[in-house]
Amino acid sequence: MVMAINGGFPGPNITAKVGDTVEVELSNNLNTEGVVIHWHGIRQFTTPWYDGTASVSQCVINPGQTFLYKFKVDKAGTYFYHGHYGMQREAGLYGSLIVEEGDQGQKEPFQYDGEFSLLLSDWWHQTVYQQEVGLSSDPFQWINEPQSLLINGRGQYNCSLASRYNSSAALPECSLGGGEQWAPNVLKVLPNKTYRLRIASTTSLASLNLAIGGHNVTVVEADGNYVQPFSTTDVDIYSGETYSVLFTTNQNPDENYWISVGVRGRLPQTPQALALVNYLPNHASKFPTSPPPVTPQWDDYNRSKAFSNRIQGLEGTTPPPPADYDRRIMLLNTQNTIDGLTVWAINNVSLSFPPTPYLGALKYGIKAAFDQTPPPDTFPDCRYDIMSPPANPNATTGNAIYTLDFNSTVDVILQNANTLQPNDSEIHPWHMHGHNFWVLGYGDGKFQRGDEKLFEKAGRRPPLKNTAVIFPFGWTALRFVADNPGAWPFHCHIEPHLHMGMGVVIAEGVEFLADVPRETLSCGLTGMMFSGNGEEGHN
Amino acid sequence: MVMAINGGFPGPNITAKVGDTVEVELSNNLNTEGVVIHWHGIRQFTTPWYDGTASVSQCVINPGQTFLYKFKVDKAGTYFYHGHYGMQREAGLYGSLIVEEGDQGQKEPFQYDGEFSLLLSDWWHQTVYQQEVGLSSDPFQWINEPQSLLINGRGQYNCSLASRYNSSAALPECSLGGGEQWAPNVLKVLPNKTYRLRIASTTSLASLNLAIGGHNVTVVEADGNYVQPFSTTDVDIYSGETYSVLFTTNQNPDENYWISVGVRGRLPQTPQALALVNYLPNHASKFPTSPPPVTPQWDDYNRSKAFSNRIQGLEGTTPPPPADYDRRIMLLNTQNTIDGLTVWAINNVSLSFPPTPYLGALKYGIKAAFDQTPPPDTFPDCRYDIMSPPANPNATTGNAIYTLDFNSTVDVILQNANTLQPNDSEIHPWHMHGHNFWVLGYGDGKFQRGDEKLFEKAGRRPPLKNTAVIFPFGWTALRFVADNPGAWPFHCHIEPHLHMGMGVVIAEGVEFLADVPRETLSCGLTGMMFSGNGEEGHN
Structure with missing residues (x-):
């Protein structure tokens, strides 16, 4: 069972050019579930209400309803x-979105x-409905590795398509008669040309590594940003x-040559995915x-870190x-x-999304929509031992947000720690x-005063x-400018x-937004406000 | 996986007295699904917005939201x-509601x-999510018989608990050590007393028959109406x-004695359900x-009809x-x-519920909310042959309604027919x-002019x-007075x-209703109306 778009899976490829206005009409034809679509990587400057995140940018679109992004x-x-x-991404709601440079x-x-x-x-045979129940059960039921x-x-x-090369392979070789729905993707290429491979990972869980047999690749773009080109045998790509x-x-x-995609960062229990680079005029059936x-x-993290450190701004x-x-x-x-x-928490707060979207609550000053006490800017205990299971494993649920000064520069230090299991960090x-x-x-290890010097690797941009x-x-240190009202x-x-619960919500400059489109606010306290039944907001 | 209420299944028993006002706070703790609760058999006179039917009486309650019935x-x-x-009833959303006579x-x-x-x-191992997909698939996938x-x-x-009595039983006997979650219900009784057994069927599919070993029963109430008492060995009960x-x-x-519940009206593939009448002081473990x-x-319909015909008003x-x-x-x-x-249709129209609840659309005159051309009052073709598969099997989808004159008396003749399979009617x-x-x-057979004489069986009330x-x-002939605005x-x-699609919607006297509570109307065109974005209604 897959959640499909326009009768297909994945959803259609969307291609646009810089400067285009993209309009997508989303009609919810599910039976009982709301839905939203997030445009991953698109900044949504001046249109934060079209970011497509339930509880944050808009109310969900209910069955029978249509919404225009x-x-x-x-x-x-x-x-x-x-x-x-919910977990509708894993259920199948995704597709490719490519923005090309404009004509000028x-x-x-x-x-x-x-x-x-x-x-x-990545794909599971168990439905996300069952997985969601398992994740919220005592005892906890993890989703395990994808099939x-x-x-x-x-x-x-x-x-496995790879088993033909290994007489002792655990899995039988996949039969390929031609035309199977599950047949590998074929990339038809001509010799002595250069191709751009756009790779996006929408995995629910798996960290991946991609390589092309016999070919090095040159990394030129990451997350919609050009990077200093570098050559590599393989690419780590995280969800x-x-x-x-x-x-x-x-x-x-x-x-012909194989492209292989395998699991890193967790003990793999899933065969590699393969695609075929088909040098024309060879037949695609030529193995x-x-x-x-x-x-x-999978656990050669030094190799992973070396790769990540090679990504530099251009x-x-x-x-x-x-x-x-x-x-x-x-x-x-x-x-x-x-x-x-079992939950994940950030500074001891596990995020629980509220029924009223933050954007509308902020715009209309509806304080009852979420906790008004900001979450902590740092660890609950500065002596926290990140190398051991939490001494006090109990956390709290919350939905407070980080309100940032508009146009301020914010550093975030993401600090990893040991899970509830000894000697385990993910x-x-x-x-x-x-x-x-x-x-x-x-x-x-644990970020310490003075670790800022590690930011400044010689010549690294x-x-x-x-x-x-x-x-x-x-730990990972990030810096950004809070310049996008929403x-x-x-x-x-x-x-x-x-x-x-592994997330936070940030907000900035909402006061600079014109009216939030009301069709994004029909639920929760904003919905009640418009229907004259609820708390009137004060901005 | 079951849809539970207050952490349990079935939901809690609700007991009230005539004249009580029942308040039920429904908090939706599902992940991505809306929800409503219908109070089956409660008339909802002057409160049609609390009838709890999605698309008809109210907008669904989304995750994180609370609604007061x-x-x-x-x-x-x-x-x-x-x-x-959707099919959330089958998923487990149900419970008992008993109204006792008042103190005066x-x-x-x-x-x-x-x-x-x-x-x-009745209960399936396949989830309703999968069933809903199968029902809307080509080829059609029926849900089949319950497990x-x-x-x-x-x-x-x-x-089967019954297998101990049958050495050639197909199923092994259920082991019973005591305390199993699936152990049969035990009705503890004293000798020479009279007990009232309240039976309600919320099956998704199965027509049932209930009998108590060695005991006749006297039917005294049906659907919340007292009936002329009659004695019988067993009771047919339809969903x-x-x-x-x-x-x-x-x-x-x-x-001790068994109560058995088995399937009628479809070839049974499900073992009887059993409960135990435990004469005290016998131990409940005494088989x-x-x-x-x-x-x-299952297909002795003459027996079924005889039973149904014995139900008379008191x-x-x-x-x-x-x-x-x-x-x-x-x-x-x-x-x-x-x-x-594959669909079901009524006068060739298969009902498709609209996103805007009819009640609000009618109250506020939002004509775009549903088809304004009324559905036909009679068969699409008066010569329709109910004994054969439809000559032209194509139907249309629609959401028009039957608007009834307030306080008028309406007869409905429900006419059954052959399905798409030869020699099959359900x-x-x-x-x-x-x-x-x-x-x-x-x-x-087919209702004909003159069949009204069959209404008047001698002395039957x-x-x-x-x-x-x-x-x-x-066919089945019904008469009612359209006296409930909604x-x-x-x-x-x-x-x-x-x-x-097997249903219709009727409406009457909506003009006599005071304002519909706005929290029931936050979706669709009524939601847009309140938020100032949509078509303004004209009443």
């Missing part, structure tokens, strides 16, 4: 869109002869991230002579970060318990809506991104983690 | 409550020493019906010597129907196809919200009910049948 795309790059309510103006700082788009995801990895919605199960890489078809043209690239060892396209910050927010990521349930890719941030640096990972037992989630992009 | 119960009887959105005023026209309540349902029948939420699977029966513990007091009563042959409590009608509506029930999907229990109707009569069955290839669904109570 209308927003300007102002930055070329590789993006995607997806459901942002900037060109890409690189050249290529053709391009392909690979939207990566398949998907490339543009295609994957295999109970077999919420996008990359563009270039590859040149300079290998033996009599052969590559060489086996698919082997995914690097001079001429990426401004450097402001030299200093106005406010620093330390966000301690911990696994906790509340009333016997990967968390954090995604911020409405902004790009500079990734100042990654560090091991911090990249702009909208998603950045925190490594196990480590309310914006900032959260772990692993969907069950967000469902378990 | 507040209504007066004005008639003693056996009722129940249940979800009325009328007493029951019968006496008893104690009472028990048995809420009957278990439940009594007050308890049932067995892959075993949406309730009965009270009396039984006297006049059998051998050294024994009855006699096997559970055998459910009558003089002194049930007024006779008005002598004549002001309007007759013939509703032809057919199975059809629309765009390759049971359909039709339930009307907001009203009781008199069941004038049942007939075989038509009973008042809110649910009445149409038998395969037959909009009311009238539909087959088999949940997948309603999901497939």
